[in-house]
Amino acid sequence: MSHVPTTAPGPAGLRPARPTPRPLDEVVEGVAQRVVLPAGTPSAGTRGFVLPTVSGVVIDNRAALPDDLFVALPGARVHGARFAADAVARGAVAVLTDDAGAAQCGGLDVPVVVADDPRAVLGEVAARVHGRPAEALATFGVTGTNGKTTTTYVLDTLLAALGRTTGLVGTVETRSAGRAVPSALTTPEAGDLQALLATMREDGVDALAMEVSSHALALHRVDAVVYDVAGFTNLSQDHLDFHGDLDSYFSTKATLFAPDRSRRGVVVLPGGGEGRAWAQRLLDEATVPVVALDLTGRGERDGWTVLDVEAGAHQQEFRLVHADGRSLDVTTTLPGGFNLANVALAVVMVLESGVGVDDLAAALTRSGGVRPVVPGRMETVGDRPRTVVDFAHNPDALALALDALRPTTAGRLVVVFGATGERDRGKRPIMGRVAVERADVVIVTDDDPHGEPAGQVRAEVLEGARAAQAAGGRATVVREAAPRARAIRDAVLDAGPDDTVLVAGRGHEVWQEIDGVNHPLDDRVEARAALADRAAKDTGEQDA
Ligand SMILES: CC(=O)N[C@H]1[C@@H](OP(=O)(O)OP(=O)(O)OC[C@H]2O[C@@H](n3ccc(=O)[nH]c3=O)[C@H](O)[C@@H]2O)O[C@H](CO)[C@@H](O)[C@@H]1O[C@H](C)C(=O)N[C@@H](C)C(=O)N[C@H](CCC(=O)O)C(=O)O
Numbered sequence: 001m002s003h004v005p006t007t008a009p010g011p012a013g014l015r016p017a018r019p020t021p022r023p024l025d026e027v028v029e030g031v032a033q034r035v036v037l038p039a040g041t042p043s044a045g046t047r048g049f050v051l052p053t054v055s056g057v058v059i060d061n062r063a064a065l066p067d068d069l070f071v072a073l074p075g076a077r078v079h080g081a082r083f084a085a086d087a088v089a090r091g092a093v094a095v096l097t098d099d100a101g102a103a104q105c106g107g108l109d110v111p112v113v114v115a116d117d118p119r120a121v122l123g124e125v126a127a128r129v130h131g132r133p134a135e136a137l138a139t140f141g142v143t144g145t146n147g148k149t150t151t152t153y154v155l156d157t158l159l160a161a162l163g164r165t166t167g168l169v170g171t172v173e174t175r176s177a178g179r180a181v182p183s184a185l186t187t188p189e190a191g192d193l194q195a196l197l198a199t200m201r202e203d204g205v206d207a208l209a210m211e212v213s214s215h216a217l218a219l220h221r222v223d224a225v226v227y228d229v230a231g232f233t234n235l236s237q238d239h240l241d242f243h244g245d246l247d248s249y250f251s252t253k254a255t256l257f258a259p260d261r262s263r264r265g266v267v268v269l270p271g272g273g274e275g276r277a278w279a280q281r282l283l284d285e286a287t288v289p290v291v292a293l294d295l296t297g298r299g300e301r302d303g304w305t306v307l308d309v310e311a312g313a314h315q316q317e318f319r320l321v322h323a324d325g326r327s328l329d330v331t332t333t334l335p336g337g338f339n340l341a342n343v344a345l346a347v348v349m350v351l352e353s354g355v356g357v358d359d360l361a362a363a364l365t366r367s368g369g370v371r372p373v374v375p376g377r378m379e380t381v382g383d384r385p386r387t388v389v390d391f392a393h394n395p396d397a398l399a400l401a402l403d404a405l406r407p408t409t410a411g412r413l414v415v416v417f418g419a420t421g422e423r424d425r426g427k428r429p430i431m432g433r434v435a436v437e438r439a440d441v442v443i444v445t446d447d448d449p450h451g452e453p454a455g456q457v458r459a460e461v462l463e464g465a466r467a468a469q470a471a472g473g474r475a476t477v478v479r480e481a482a483p484r485a486r487a488i489r490d491a492v493l494d495a496g497p498d499d500t501v502l503v504a505g506r507g508h509e510v511w512q513e514i515d516g517v518n519h520p521l522d523d524r525v526e527a528r529a530a531l532a533d534r535a536a537k538d539t540g541e542q543d544a
């Protein structure tokens with residue numbers, strides 16, 4: 001997994017063109033403990049000093065614009081107060097911070113607002129500054145370990161088919177009525193998010209589909225947004241470096257299904273295993289009305305059930321049936337059983353928002369089914385050998401991606417993947433095992449090493465792979481190859497024409513971070529280049 005912002009946060013994010021300046025005292029009312037005025041202010045308190053108006057909220061000095069409120073947060077690495085003077089030099093007219101931050105802001109000539117936990121009030125403050133833009137939109141929030149991006153793209157497609165003007169927020173990009181910018185985080189920090197929602201309101205957006213990461217929930221990034229419908233895709237091992245254990249990872253995700261964050265929810269209920277237990281627990285513990293989306297076809301709980309699945313080479317079809325008798329036929333071009341769950345979740349979220357089955361059926365007929373293009377998600381970049389780039393970067397996703405490709409692979413199934421340095425070490429050998437159990441050729445390479453020696457990360461993946469091979473796993477070839485571009489190239493050149501090469505882990509990403517430096521690397525570009533060379537070689541051989 002990568003998930004590293006590929007650019008430094010900066011003023012490139014979407015901000016409203018016509019912000020309404022709001023008085024500072026109104027935006028911090030009730031959430032701040034005190035306001036410290038610049039040294040030399042004539043009288044005590046705020047008498048004699050006119051507090052400024054603010055037009056935006058930023059937590060990174062490099063993104064500060066004139067009239068912004070700079071929120072200086074205590075971080076894992078540094079206190080944001082260190083950058084307050086620079087934010088002020090760029091035009092910030094006030095600082096919001098904690099006591100420790102205020103102690104570093106003594107020399108500033110702007111008011112310093114002090115709150116016990118500034119991150120916990122940031123969402124509310126930013127929502128006030130931007131005039132609560134979320135309330136102007138129909139809002140859909142998707143959480144879960146895998147499938148968030150895909151589900152939000154499907155939601156976007158459905159909402160557009162219904163004639164809505166859409167906004168999209170997630171890992172790949174941020175879109176406002178057709179304008180798109182690359183994303184730094186899956187879910188933006190609260191100040192950036194509220195600015196983005198205000199931009200959408202200006203652009204005439206009336207329906208928003210967004211990914212809500214567990215980091216966002218834990219770090220208050222979506223505070224002050226109450227989603228009309230929240231969706232849960234699934235839960236499996238990931239991000240344990242941040243959450244500690246699966247139980248607290250689950251509990252963080254579950255906070256989306258409470259009245260301060262959503263009005264209602266849809267929970268995908270798979271057939272069995274641990275995933276089913278987590279989904280059942282969420283259905284039982286949610287404190288807003290939640291409906292199950294049952295993938296077993298048995299319709300054990302009230303709610304929606306997926307029936308009559310027909311998976312063809314180019315599209316799949318299924319029927320969604322509700323316990324109350326409503327039903328809808330859906331066709332999609334997205335491959336794999338997991339995408340069927342993503343599509344069904346998006347469809348049910350739209351229906352649960354109040355759209356009628358007949359209206360959605362008519363919209364789907366007009367658009368020829370659900371046909372989203374999801375960058376780097378099971379994206380086929382070429383044939384012979386079929387080469388697929390996918391974002392699978394944890395054990396569960398890797399297993400599902402390989403399982404999805406196996407039935408349509410006439411030759412061998414080849415997988416090229418790695419694991420991220422400095423993140424969730426426990427998943428490395430598991431990914432190695434999963435690959436060996438499902439692929440015929442396993443090529444272990446690098447993902448984002450970050451500050452960790454890449455060879456060490458590969459060794460831990462290989463350890464799991466070799467152990468699985470010794471235990472009788474399917475793969476006949478397990479090898480190490482680096483750098484990644486070379487690994488992709490060799491995999492494509494060495495494969496037989498009927499083989500499938502899955503390049504997993506980085507999907508749409510265009511940078512590889514090694515020791516704090518971003519190096520250009522796009523799996524799709526590397527794979528296409530290798531396929532082109534291969535085709536040229538084949539043509540040359542035929543001509544000779
Ligand atoms: C673990 C985590 O989420 N950390 C976030 C946290 O970092 P931190 O506490 O280490 O902050 P810090 O670097 O000490 O800086 C402290 C403060 O100084 C500010 N600062 C820092 C440097 C500077 O030059 N100027 C400046 O103003 C920072 O904006 C920050 O407010 O606060 C930072 C500021 O908002 C975030 O950028 C940072 O996200 C990091 C970059 C990150 O990679 N987060 C990932 C793990 C994440 O959030 N991922 C999820 C997706 C997960 C999924 O796959 O589902 C996401 O939603 O993207």
Ligand SMILES: Nc1ncnc2c1ncn2[C@@H]1O[C@H](COP(=O)(O)OP(=O)(O)OP(=O)(O)O)[C@@H](O)[C@H]1O
Nearest residue numbers: 145146147148149150171338377390391392397401
């Ligand atoms: N419903 C699903 N269940 C399991 N795996 C899935 C599901 N949907 C997608 N995947 C796999 O997970 C990968 C990531 O999918 P997607 O980007 O849609 O999820 P995500 O939740 O947005 O991931 P991230 O939070 O890491 O950005 C895909 O490339 C695919 O391999």
